[in-house]
Amino acid sequence: MENVKILVVDDEHEIVDAICKLLQTEGYETFKAYDGLEALDVLNQEEIHLIIMDIMMPKQDGLSTMMQVRMDKNIPIILLTAKTEESDLVLGLSMGADDYISKPYKPAELLARVKSQTRRYLKLGNYGVPEKNPREIIVNGGLELNVKEKQLYVDGEPVKLTAKEYNILMMLMKNPGMVFSAETIYEKVWNDIAYGVENTVMVHIRRLREKIEINPSEPKYIKVVWGIGYKMDKI
Amino acid sequence: MAIKWIKFRKILKKALCIRFFALLGCVICLINISSFGIGDNHKFSFSNYDVYFTSYYESQAFKDWLLETMCNVEKTYTEALIHNVKNDESSNYSRYDITDESGINYVSDTLFIEKNRPFEVVDGNMWYYVSFWPDGIHTNLNDSRDDEFFFDGTVFRVSTDVKEEIKNGVMIGYYSGGTVVVRSEKYNYLERTLKQMDWSKLDTIMNEKFDRAGYVYLFLGKSVNQQIENLYEKRFMKLMAFIVGFFGCLGLIIVLFVREKSRKNQNIKQILLSTISSTKKFIKRNMIGSITGERWYEEGFQTVERKRNTVLVQTLGIILCHQIMTLTDLYNHGRLEKYAKAFYFIDVIFIFIAIAVVILYYLGTKKIAARYATVDDQILKISNGDYANLEMQAVAPFKREVESLTAIGKGYEKSLEERIRSERTKIELVTNVSHDLKTPLTSIISYIDLLNRMEDLPEEAKDYVAILERKSEKLRGIVSDVFDMAKTASGEIKIEKQVLSLNKLLTQTLVLLDDKIKTSGFDVKVKLTEKDVYVNTDGQRMYRVFQNLMENALKYSLKGSRIFIEQKIHEQEVSVTIKNTANYEMNFTAEDAIERFFCGDKSRNTEGSGLGLSIAQGFTIACGGEFHLEVDGDQFKVILTFQICDKMEEENVEHI
Numbered sequence: 001m002e003n004v005k006i007l008v009v010d011d012e013h014e015i016v017d018a019i020c021k022l023l024q025t026e027g028y029e030t031f032k033a034y035d036g037l038e039a040l041d042v043l044n045q046e047e048i049h050l051i052i053m054d055i056m057m058p059k060q061d062g063l064s065t066m067m068q069v070r071m072d073k074n075i076p077i078i079l080l081t082a083k084t085e086e087s088d089l090v091l092g093l094s095m096g097a098d099d100y101i102s103k104p105y106k107p108a109e110l111l112a113r114v115k116s117q118t119r120r121y122l123k124l125g126n127y128g129v130p131e132k133n134p135r136e137i138i139v140n141g142g143l144e145l146n147v148k149e150k151q152l153y154v155d156g157e158p159v160k161l162t163a164k165e166y167n168i169l170m171m172l173m174k175n176p177g178m179v180f181s182a183e184t185i186y187e188k189v190w191n192d193i194a195y196g197v198e199n200t201v202m203v204h205i206r207r208l209r210e211k212i213e214i215n216p217s218e219p220k221y222i223k224v225v226w227g228i229g230y231k232m233d234k235i
Numbered sequence: 236m237a238i239k240w241i242k243f244r245k246i247l248k249k250a251l252c253i254r255f256f257a258l259l260g261c262v263i264c265l266i267n268i269s270s271f272g273i274g275d276n277h278k279f280s281f282s283n284y285d286v287y288f289t290s291y292y293e294s295q296a297f298k299d300w301l302l303e304t305m306c307n308v309e310k311t312y313t314e315a316l317i318h319n320v321k322n323d324e325s326s327n328y329s330r331y332d333i334t335d336e337s338g339i340n341y342v343s344d345t346l347f348i349e350k351n352r353p354f355e356v357v358d359g360n361m362w363y364y365v366s367f368w369p370d371g372i373h374t375n376l377n378d379s380r381d382d383e384f385f386f387d388g389t390v391f392r393v394s395t396d397v398k399e400e401i402k403n404g405v406m407i408g409y410y411s412g413g414t415v416v417v418r419s420e421k422y423n424y425l426e427r428t429l430k431q432m433d434w435s436k437l438d439t440i441m442n443e444k445f446d447r448a449g450y451v452y453l454f455l456g457k458s459v460n461q462q463i464e465n466l467y468e469k470r471f472m473k474l475m476a477f478i479v480g481f482f483g484c485l486g487l488i489i490v491l492f493v494r495e496k497s498r499k500n501q502n503i504k505q506i507l508l509s510t511i512s513s514t515k516k517f518i519k520r521n522m523i524g525s526i527t528g529e530r531w532y533e534e535g536f537q538t539v540e541r542k543r544n545t546v547l548v549q550t551l552g553i554i555l556c557h558q559i560m561t562l563t564d565l566y567n568h569g570r571l572e573k574y575a576k577a578f579y580f581i582d583v584i585f586i587f588i589a590i591a592v593v594i595l596y597y598l599g600t601k602k603i604a605a606r607y608a609t610v611d612d613q614i615l616k617i618s619n620g621d622y623a624n625l626e627m628q629a630v631a632p633f634k635r636e637v638e639s640l641t642a643i644g645k646g647y648e649k650s651l652e653e654r655i656r657s658e659r660t661k662i663e664l665v666t667n668v669s670h671d672l673k674t675p676l677t678s679i680i681s682y683i684d685l686l687n688r689m690e691d692l693p694e695e696a697k698d699y700v701a702i703l704e705r706k707s708e709k710l711r712g713i714v715s716d717v718f719d720m721a722k723t724a725s726g727e728i729k730i731e732k733q734v735l736s737l738n739k740l741l742t743q744t745l746v747l748l749d750d751k752i753k754t755s756g757f758d759v760k761v762k763l764t765e766k767d768v769y770v771n772t773d774g775q776r777m778y779r780v781f782q783n784l785m786e787n788a789l790k791y792s793l794k795g796s797r798i799f800i801e802q803k804i805h806e807q808e809v810s811v812t813i814k815n816t817a818n819y820e821m822n823f824t825a826e827d828a829i830e831r832f833f834c835g836d837k838s839r840n841t842e843g844s845g846l847g848l849s850i851a852q853g854f855t856i857a858c859g860g861e862f863h864l865e866v867d868g869d870q871f872k873v874i875l876t877f878q879i880c881d882k883m884e885e886e887n888v889e890h891i
Binding site: 019082182206 | 673682684685688711733739740747749770772778
């Protein structure tokens with residue numbers, strides 16, 4: 001496979017260097033930029049497959065740079081930010097970012113997210129893979145549930161699920177954004193009268209998370225609605 | 236400054252005005268009182284008797300003349316006596332002492348005093364009056380002038396021609412508007428002389444010389460002065476107490492009623508009750524004090540004000556007392572009707588003055604009460620923390636009080652503002668610092684990771700890198716906690732409340748912590764209510780709280796001990812208690828534990844940032860709960876309390 005090209009943008013040179021070295025050890029080809037304008041220059045010259053970008057930068061910040069990129073390119077963008085305030089992240093995601101990671105990041109997590117995004121972009125996205133029958137496949141972000149094969153693909157990689165896990169996941173994925181109480185899930189999945197089932201359902205959800213989430217303690221797909229139930233947001 | 240000065244001058248003017256009237260009232264009543272013969276300059280010794288008199292229209296010249304006359308009369312009389320005794324020892328001259336019963340009988344017989352209106356005898360002293368008025372002579376002696384006035388051996392009298400009178404060796408009186416002396420002595424030749432006099436002349440002269448009425452009191456007898464004084468004292472005190480009490484109460488009731496009425500949110504009954512009780516207190520403290528000349532107003536009145544009010548009250552008392560006494564005396568002596576015109580004129584003036592004094596007193600009291608209200612308001616404002624609206628413009632007599640209170644309020648406000656500002660600065664600093672720490676920390680973590688990936692490192696270096704990795708992870712945790720704490724403390728965290736099941740929230744939290752609980756080896760006893768209890772709170776934040784508290788419990792519990800989680804309902808509240816037994820001696824109080832950066836272990840050599848409890852408390856309060864912490868021996872207990880929500884909002888959950 002040809003080298004995956006990743007552009008790293010941050011005003012801190014050391015951080016850019018560190019990320020580049022990290023990615024290089026994993027075999028990625030990296031490009032550096034220290035502000036938004038430089039990043040746009042690099043993008044014009046090279047065919048980049050992924051951008052890792054800081055939000056707070058001199059000259060032109062990450063968000064406006066991202067908007068400019070999005071005008072003609074569909075490459076995945078991971079926002080890197082010290083701003084952990086949720087409003088910034090929501091804004092970033094709604095403006096077209098594919099993922100975010102907050103500083104100080106864990107290198108392993110950064111790598112996992114990079115892998116997930118590149119795989120999706122190169123294998124699943126508009127990068128030459130033909131569309132599958134939408135009726136047989138439920139897609140949400142990097143999750144791809146093949147109903148016919150009863151098989152789940154996470155960023156293109158097959159993941160094994162138990163029957164109960166599969167049913168729970170299908171229920172959530174079919175109804176993105178909807179909140180299900182533990183009782184409802186139990187009644188539908190176990191086909192039994194729900195009584196004191198919070199524990200059981202929660203345990204399954206936890207295992208499910210471990211299988212599909214990069215960082216189970218900061219889940220991206222299956223969210224707990226505290227004190228009420230569970231849901232999956234449309235990504 | 237200018238406004239202040241003008242205001243001050245206005246007040247000064249008013250104060251002076253009140254004082255002027257008070258002084259005027261005083262002077263008038265002193266003149267009045269002196270007509271009772273209290274002043275010594277009107278006392279003459281006349282043989283065995285003291286003569287007291289007074290007049291409204293006296294002048295120095297008149298006084299001199301009177302004194303001279305009296306002296307001469309005394310002399311002539313004595314001479315006549317001696318002469319009489321010498322020349323006519325056998326004559327039926329006799330001398331009566333009116334202090335004897337026989338003397339009294341004699342006098343009353345000889346003077347034809349009306350039996351139904353006997354002259355007054357006070358401890359053996361008599362007093363009569365004879366006054367000359369434009370319309371004639373009035374006396375409490377029988378006043379049929381021609382006959383009764385001249386009778387055997389007694390005397391009196393009167394002439395316009397004083398010298399002539401003296402030549403005749405009689406005594407006496409004289410002065411228009413004036414008056415008389417009564418002697419219970421018998422003089423035949425005096426009688427003759429008097430009979431020869433031309434009485435018609437008197438009226439003529441009186442009409443010419445005196446166009447105004449006047450009157451004179453004469454007191455005859457020994458030590459009358461003392462008697463009069465006693466009499467005056469007794470009546471004065473009684474009357475003054477009555478008048479001051481009556482008008483004072485009236486004025487105060489009005490003042491207090493008006494004042495109370497102006498206060499909102501009080502019903503009439505309350506106003507009346509408080510008015511009555513405060514009036515009672517006020518009178519008890521102040522009115523009685525004013526009579527005895529002691530404190531007028533217990534709290535904070537200045538000496539000057541006290542004096543002023545005492546003067547007002549006393550003036551009022553003196554004037555009214557005098558008027559009543561005068562009228563009583565006149566009535567007793569049956570001549571009220573004849574004096575009516577003149578007395579009414581004078582009395583009306585006095586009554587007006589008295590009323591004016593009462594009004595001024597009322598106004599003065601009202602003003603002071605109103606100004607005291609300013610002090611009252613000031614105190615109320617300070618106690619309510621309303622520093623912005625403090626009264627700046629103070630007026631006497633509470634200028635100093637109001638100003639001091641303003642200073643206290645302003646000072647407190649300032650220190651409060653400073654405290655808030657310094658707190659805010661501190662939090663901003665923490666936020667900024669924690670934010671600034673993240674960038675270098677990111678580099679550190681990144682490079683440690685790169686080092687970790689190098690395979691050709693010596694073993695020793697690998698150990699070092701492992702340590703660096705652990706410690707940088709810890710630092711990351713701390714920075715993140717500090718950031719959360721700063722946001723909570725500055726109130727910047729977003730709380731998204733929702734009605735949710737506390738039972739489910741706890742179960743979800745515990746399941747997520749299941750791994751940690753299992754590896755810790757602690758036995759966690761959970762006791763939740765059977766039915767779901769709903770509360771309105773932010774689930775995400777409360778998850779953090781329970782997570783923090785549970786992690787704390789797992790970290791600091793004694794090995795082999797149990798951790799208890801219990802949910803309880805108390806009427807409209809639900810509480811969650813987390814109890815554990817500490818693995819170290821907790822030599823700190825509950826308050827210490829919540830302090831930011833607190834670590835039970837003084838050496839601070841633990842994994843935590845010391846912010847766990849502080850964040851838990853901040854989040855709980857922000858989410859609408861109560862956070863309570865107890866340290867009892869080795870037992871550590873956290874109690875969270877929430878208001879129970881009756882209804883679950885169904886739209887939050889969609890059932891299929």
